[in-house]
Amino acid sequence: MTRFILARLIKAGFILLAILIFNFLLIHAAPGDPAAVMAGEAGAADEKFLADLRERFGLDQPLYIQLWTYLQGAVQLDLGFSYRQQMPVAELIADRLPATLLLTGVAFLLSLVLGVVAGVAASARQGSWGDTIISTLALLFYATPLFWVALMASLVFSVWLGWLPGFGYSTVGANYTGLAHVLDVAKHLVLPATTLGLFFTAIYMRMTRSSMLEVSRLDFVKTARAKGVKRRVILRRHILRNALLPVITLAGLQAGQIFGGAILTETVFAWPGIGRLMFEAINQRDYAVILGVFYISGAMVLLFNLITDVFYVIIDPRIRLTG
Numbered sequence: 001m002t003r004f005i006l007a008r009l010i011k012a013g014f015i016l017l018a019i020l021i022f023n024f025l026l027i028h029a030a031p032g033d034p035a036a037v038m039a040g041e042a043g044a045a046d047e048k049f050l051a052d053l054r055e056r057f058g059l060d061q062p063l064y065i066q067l068w069t070y071l072q073g074a075v076q077l078d079l080g081f082s083y084r085q086q087m088p089v090a091e092l093i094a095d096r097l098p099a100t101l102l103l104t105g106v107a108f109l110l111s112l113v114l115g116v117v118a119g120v121a122a123s124a125r126q127g128s129w130g131d132t133i134i135s136t137l138a139l140l141f142y143a144t145p146l147f148w149v150a151l152m153a154s155l156v157f158s159v160w161l162g163w164l165p166g167f168g169y170s171t172v173g174a175n176y177t178g179l180a181h182v183l184d185v186a187k188h189l190v191l192p193a194t195t196l197g198l199f200f201t202a203i204y205m206r207m208t209r210s211s212m213l214e215v216s217r218l219d220f221v222k223t224a225r226a227k228g229v230k231r232r233v234i235l236r237r238h239i240l241r242n243a244l245l246p247v248i249t250l251a252g253l254q255a256g257q258i259f260g261g262a263i264l265t266e267t268v269f270a271w272p273g274i275g276r277l278m279f280e281a282i283n284q285r286d287y288a289v290i291l292g293v294f295y296i297s298g299a300m301v302l303l304f305n306l307i308t309d310v311f312y313v314i315i316d317p318r319i320r321l322t323g
Contacts (some may be wrong), residue, residue, distance in 0.1 A: 012303075027287050082286055099169055110197040118205040137202075138206055141202040153194070278290060
């Protein structure tokens, strides 16, 4: 296991380096001049002021020198300086990252648990009304745009019913501490986490259902039934355990994609995470912040893939990890 993890970490380092280079070149190929944006916000647009801004932030250097400087800093976790926020990018991301990890972590666990439970329930009742209702709801949530679900959830549960807060991380000016603060954050988390998790719940439900039905037709399941093993034991030990492998594979691949949904969710619900930070940085042409968010997101996707491979062995000991 240790040798496998070390080998994967080395490979991940090279992959992350390629991601950094690609993102850097892609961002700098996009139209727009950060110096012009800064000059416009400062109310000055003469050539001398623009030249001073480009020199101050290294934008006057050739592209390959900017790339080399960026990679040198990235290796040391120095992600540059945000001209818009006037503070290091690493500090900005460190300040926003916990909120995003909380949102995406809760949404991921919620979607995985609900998706697996709904998939098991649907497969156990194949062809019944229960199966039809669960499958229809999954298809509905899968096909509905995430931003529309977020807007409707905020409108219904916050504006019309007043059950839950519709924006923010905590109640402004309440100054809660201890358990009161935790409960306040949890209350604000309900709408964004549920909204973000519904789309992935539908995916995991459909995958679990199809995988359960496929495994239930295999010979070892038929043998267990012929021996008189109880139905719930067959379902739990024989079918579900083997059916979870493709679900975990999909979950590991999509764990990083949930950050993409977090951008829309954080924007709609004013959640102070790195998704909203990147949205603001794109509008402001703040290249350093955009690259910093890409850096952290890419690293987390690689980490999730590694964790997924390790979970394979936990679920099915027959699998052996190789570098």
